[in-house]
Amino acid sequence: MTVSLEAKRAEQPFQFMAASYLIRIGAQPVHTLGDFAKSLRTCPQASIFYHTFQSLEAHHYTSFSSDFAQWALAACNEAALAEQLAVVDLRDIVSLEDLRNILVGIVDDHLKEHSQAIDRRAFEAFYFCEAKEVTVPIGSPASTLAELADGIRLLGHQSLHYHFINSRLRLQLKTNDFSYWIEKSLNHPWLAARLNRIDFYNDTLDELRQDILALLEPQESR
């Protein structure tokens, strides 16, 4: 006898977390791309995380979702560099050191070809920041897909970001919390993979929520 997906109950329920962030501003701003390249090598991993993964939450109106890319474009007028920094696909990243090395390589390569840009003063300084995270368990744990969908409907923006985007580094598995749980606890790899293909780069968090629910709801009502 097979158990339908909507009826399946996980032995290990999904625990929703409310995530909140406070932005800590670094002490020393950088004013040139040359200094930016140096600081990129030494800044805390939390800064790399904040200006790439975390900034996906905030950039609905700007050209690029990466703070680094946005600064290269808007403050340094280096469109080609900005594009290269922006197109690093965070879905492929499982280590912040790997991400740092990729970003450092992009900046170094650009400055090798455009040495005049090394010491040119940017219109605005760049401040390396990091997000201080506070998480608390929230809501009823979910044991079924319907309960997971109900919980997702009640997640705040930052918590949705935490489970769907920031989780990729926490899990180090190129996936998100929801997909991981659906695959491991409900044994439904197809749905997990489908959920993981959602393009969070081009969604607002409300659109992301709708995209997730649109995939879960047919399963609920099937």
Place this chain on the structure above:
Amino acid sequence: MSTIEIAKPAAQVMPGLQDYAAIVGEPEIIELRELARRLAGRRVKMVNSTAVGGGVAEILNRLVPLIKEVGLPTQWDVITGGEKFFHVTKAFHNALHGAPFEVAPDWADVFLSTNEENRRRMQFDEDFVVIHDPQPVALIAERDANPRRWVWRCHIDLSNPNAQVWDFLKPWVDRYDASLFSSPQFTRGLHIPQYLFYPTIDPLADKNRDLDPEFVSGVLEQFHIDPTRPILTQISRFDRLKDPVGVIRAYRLVKKYEDCQLVLAGGSASDDPEGAAVQQEAEQAAAGDPDIHILNLPPWSHLEINALQRASTIVIQKSLREGFGLTVSEALWKKKPVVASAVGGIPSQVIHKLTGMLVHSVEGTAYQIRFLLANPAFAQTLGENGHQHVKEQFLLTHNLKRYLVLFLILLEGD
């Protein structure tokens, strides 16, 4: 300074946290309550230098009741001081924004003795003490006897401070556990943690809530403003750093092409002794032009300010220096196209050509106003984007959340 007479409205019933669910969504409210539960019973003190007028008092008026509501008893104290003290602190304010520091030779004594008098008068037995701006910064002296968690909230732009004033204040600031700034650009490389705290507006306050169109029309009629011609508006205190005379010059450049009107509406704060002189300068610059309306409104004119913003074709904020410029968020919330100086915290609110237009001069202000008057569909898009941007970043509930997270981090011993 002559003030227009406006009857004091009945006190607005303060909205409760649940009332904000209709705007920010139920999930945000649930999470705020859950965060606050971790801090239940912890007590907070807020200290600033004025109870009315200016952005800080407005924020605290709305924020303090919400912090109390979620379970943290909160005391808001206002320091007292004589005229000499407030002349010194106004000079501080101007000098921290880069102006020359011109005060009587005994300025340091006046400042420190007034802080000391306030320190002796006040009680400091709360878990968290948040001191707003430089005026009460030396209250941190109390920390020696009372080792609570002390936070300095700086609402002003410190990117280019007068060295004499900053060198005087910095040793006091360094004694705090954390500092809060409205923009990364305002920080001074302090050794204590520096956190980003955007100021916020209350969407349910009289100044921002939806209004009956008939009320808006009535306000225009009251101030003899013609609703059939474009209305350019700057709402701000009469303060040289808000450059009201520069706004009039920009208006005159626009007026060559568009038959528009200008409204300069604001009031004064009890800690600002220069307001009357600045209003007079603006009136002289207006030179009797009947299409320039200079309105000195009493501090309770929130509904009138709201109506003026809603009636505006374009809202201007041509500050020379700015802390954050909450009037920009107010205008964006009302979906108004905004033309504003790229100073202080304004670029955080106005993303050029996406949520408004950033400018750098009188001529640039006039140029962008003319562009928006000629392109109303684009102006409308800016307003729509601006509204969404404020909703995501600059509403009161975000401020409440930042304070709750800050307190949790401080308890963990960041």
